[in-house]
Amino acid sequence: MxxxxxxxxxxxxxxxxxxxxxxxxxxxxxxAGGHSLIPLMKLRLxxxxxxxxxxxxxxxxxxxxxxxxxxxxxxxxxxxxEFSELLKQKCPVLPEAAAQIGDxxxxxxxxxxxxxAHADPAADYPAVVLALDAEIEATGPDGRRTIPVxxxxxxxxTTALRPGELLTRVRVPVMPPRSGAAYLxxxxxxxxxxxxxxAAFVKLAPDDTCAEVRIGITxxxxxxxxxxxAEKRLVGKTIDDRTLTAALEDMVDPDDLLSDLAATAEYRAxxxxxxxxxxxxxxxxxxxx
Amino acid sequence: MRHTxxxxxxxxxxxxxxxxxxxxxxxIRDVLGLTGTHVGCDTSxxxxxxxxxNGEAVKSxxxxxxxxxxxxxxxxxxxxxxxxxxxxxxxxxxxHGLQCGFxxxxxxxxxxxxxxxxxxxxxxxxxxxxxxxxxxxxxxHNIVRAIxxxxxxxxxxxxxxxxxxAPTGAS
Ligand SMILES: Cc1cc2nc3c(=O)[nH]c(=O)nc-3n(C[C@H](O)[C@H](O)[C@H](O)COP(=O)(O)OP(=O)(O)OC[C@H]3O[C@@H](n4cnc5c(N)ncnc54)[C@H](O)[C@@H]3O)c2cc1C
Ligand code: FES
Ligand code: FES
Numbered sequence: 001m002x003x004x005x006x007x008x009x010x011x012x013x014x015x016x017x018x019x020x021x022x023x024x025x026x027x028x029x030x031x032a033g034g035h036s037l038i039p040l041m042k043l044r045l046x047x048x049x050x051x052x053x054x055x056x057x058x059x060x061x062x063x064x065x066x067x068x069x070x071x072x073x074x075x076x077x078x079x080x081x082e083f084s085e086l087l088k089q090k091c092p093v094l095p096e097a098a099a100q101i102g103d104x105x106x107x108x109x110x111x112x113x114x115x116x117a118h119a120d121p122a123a124d125y126p127a128v129v130l131a132l133d134a135e136i137e138a139t140g141p142d143g144r145r146t147i148p149v150x151x152x153x154x155x156x157x158t159t160a161l162r163p164g165e166l167l168t169r170v171r172v173p174v175m176p177p178r179s180g181a182a183y184l185x186x187x188x189x190x191x192x193x194x195x196x197x198x199a200a201f202v203k204l205a206p207d208d209t210c211a212e213v214r215i216g217i218t219x220x221x222x223x224x225x226x227x228x229x230a231e232k233r234l235v236g237k238t239i240d241d242r243t244l245t246a247a248l249e250d251m252v253d254p255d256d257l258l259s260d261l262a263a264t265a266e267y268r269a270x271x272x273x274x275x276x277x278x279x280x281x282x283x284x285x286x287x288x289x
Numbered sequence: 290m291r292h293t294x295x296x297x298x299x300x301x302x303x304x305x306x307x308x309x310x311x312x313x314x315x316x317i318r319d320v321l322g323l324t325g326t327h328v329g330c331d332t333s334x335x336x337x338x339x340x341x342x343n344g345e346a347v348k349s350x351x352x353x354x355x356x357x358x359x360x361x362x363x364x365x366x367x368x369x370x371x372x373x374x375x376x377x378x379x380x381x382x383x384x385h386g387l388q389c390g391f392x393x394x395x396x397x398x399x400x401x402x403x404x405x406x407x408x409x410x411x412x413x414x415x416x417x418x419x420x421x422x423x424x425x426x427x428x429x430h431n432i433v434r435a436i437x438x439x440x441x442x443x444x445x446x447x448x449x450x451x452x453x454x455a456p457t458g459a460s
Contacts, residue, residue, distance in 0.1 A: 001331050007290055008309035008355050031356075038351050039333050041310075051309065053356060079345070083406075103421025104402065105336060108345040109352065192420065 003041035010053045014060070014139055014168060020052045021164050022141055028052055030166065032075060032114035035106055060113070060168060065090065069171045074113020082107060090174045093181035093199060097128045100185050102192050113167045116152070119159045119223065121258065122193035126153055126224030128183050130216030131199035134172045140165035153223040179203040179212075180286025182279045185219075186271050188262050194219035195262050196271035200279035202239070204287045210234050215276055220257050220268045227251050227276065239284040244277050251276065294358035298323065299367030307354045314338045314349035316357075317364060325365040325394045329423070336422030339395035340364045346402035348421070365394035368401070376442035377401060377435070383450035386435030388426035396422045400436045408444055410436070 011017035021028055029048035031037060032055060040046040054060070060073035063084055070091055072081070081087060081098035088095050101107055101115075101124050115125050116136065129136075129149045136147040138161055152160050161167060175181065185197035196219040205211035213234045215227040233247035252272045257265040291306045298321060305320055317323050317340065329337030331350050338350040341363040368375035377397045380386065387393045396419060403410060403418040410418065415433050424432060441448045 003310045006309055008292060008353070010355075010358075034353070034356070035333065035351060038353070042331070051353075055356060103336070104399065104418055105339055105346050105348045105421045106333070108347050108402075 001042040003038075004044055004047040006041075006048055007050045008053065009050065010056055012056060014057060014166065017052055017054050017057065017166055018139065018141060018164070020050070021166070024050050024052075025163070030054055030117075032117075033077065033109040033111040034114075035102075035110040036114060036118045036120060054166070063087065065174065068174050070174060072112055072170045072172070074117075074167050074169060075111050076113075078102075078107035078110045078112070078115075079104070081112065091132070091172050091181075092175075093128055093132070093183050093201075094172060097124045097183040097185075097197075097199065100124055100183070100187070100192075100197075112170055116170065117159060117161060117167045119153055119157050120193070121156055121222055121224070122188070122191075122195070122197075122219045123224075124183070124185060124194055124197050124218060127194075127197045127199040127216035127218035128181075129170065129172065130224055130226050131181060131183075131201040131214045132172045132216075133201075133214060134170055136160075136167060137169040137171065138162070138165045139168040144168070150226060153225070156222040158223070176203060178287055178289070180283040180288070182282035182286065184275045184279045184282070186275060196220050196268055196275055198272065198275040198279045200276065200283040202280065202283040202287045204284075205236075208288075209236050209238050210284075213280070215280070217252070217272055217276070220252065220272050222258065227272075230276065234280070239280055244280065248273055248276055292355050292358070294355055296354075296357050296360055296362055298362045299364060305354075309353060309355050311354045312350055313340070313342075313347075313352040313354050313357050313362075316354040317349060317362070323364050323366050327391055327394055329391065329395075334421075334423070335392070335395070336399060336419075337392055337395040339398040339422065341398060341402065344402075344405070346399050363398075365397055368397070375401075376439040377404075379442065380435035380438035381432075384431050384435040384438050386427065386431045392422060392424040392426075396424065396432060400439070403436070404440055404443060409440055412437070 027049040031051045031053045060075040062073045078098045078101045115123050134149045147160050181201040183199040185194045199216040201214040203212040213231045218224040230251040237243040252269050254265040254269040257268045259265040295304050317326050327337040329335035333351040340349045415436050
């Protein structure tokens, strides 16, 4: 399979990449790890005239802790996240999810920025960053702006990034005391993408009830989303079978979900329910330490 | 526009002119003539094309050659030293880790990446590390044995190939 011909330019800095994007507009596409884009180009589902390779921009490959948050450059690979000691200590749900992406070779090349910008409905990170209430930093011709992740995923392969903007960083919180999170996925047996994936975050109040609950769901619908109704029903409660049954009832409407060869919308709704239940239980147990 | 890139493949540096759409696996096989790296699916699934780029296993059908400019690449041909098989190659031989052999170069390169990180992987860990590699012949059983054999050899342990083990129960 041979992609359509294209020109190739390597950007060494964010400014260089932005200048190239400004100059070439719609004809250009950014290349990060290439593990979504290159397969699409080989199928000629994507036929950019110019690839702007951002893979060498050093400052976007770093993970660092700052002001109670961990900042990940867009080019941090799934593998780096999987093995990051800092993340394992301070935000372990991210390595837990990274380890479930594709296979080792894919994880060696794919990047968190590429995954989030691509917004594949079956990608894993979207559920996790939603549950963590992360922030996305975008950099464009007018400088940087911060996008709360709840406003980021807008539809099938569609995000709040504007034309000419790069996703430059992702900021996730350091897990606060007495909090826990978990990511569980029902993988497509062939592709390993999520048929449904659920990330849950729980923070306990002094009386051991839930002070904060966030549930991020991927794979189920055209875009990853928060199960906000279920979240609200759980605040102030402890997590046990009865509360879970009450809170998760009708948590998703099959009419809003995807149907395909892997699963009908009804089955996806069922998976949302089962995985949310398990993820919340794990998050709750981890919050107890 | 063609680009001139420099890659070091199995220790040997090459300067080559490539079209941007040339895949790394095409550079390796068609331009450099190293046909040990295979193309199975050409759709990023099967892992037959796995090589190391700067020490990490990647699917060379899912990377453009221009992206490898300045990189160190190792293919299966680069593993053996001075006529001495790499422990993984020896393991596949001794433990009968292949049948048709089509998947073998990719699996060996994926396993080499695993053993760098984890010198003593369990069967479960080996199977997980091979999620990106398909074998249509062996059922993976002897592949796992071959990798455990190699891991033991690389840890400096003496290993007795299965075929040569003393018959059990003999008096
Ligand atoms: C065999 C296989 C299995 C996979 N399994 C899974 C899985 O189980 N779960 C999962 O989540 N993913 C899976 N993936 C996808 C993988 O995680 C990709 O790496 C990821 O989706 C895209 O990241 P990338 O760095 O490779 O991006 P690229 O492919 O380089 O880019 C993807 C898109 O995002 C744009 N882009 C990239 N970076 C930026 C940026 N910084 N700013 C703006 N736009 C940008 C590009 O222009 C392009 O349109 C799989 C891929 C393969 C090949
Ligand atoms: S040929 Fe590259 S993964 Fe199959
Ligand atoms: S030995 Fe034939 S595909 Fe693996």
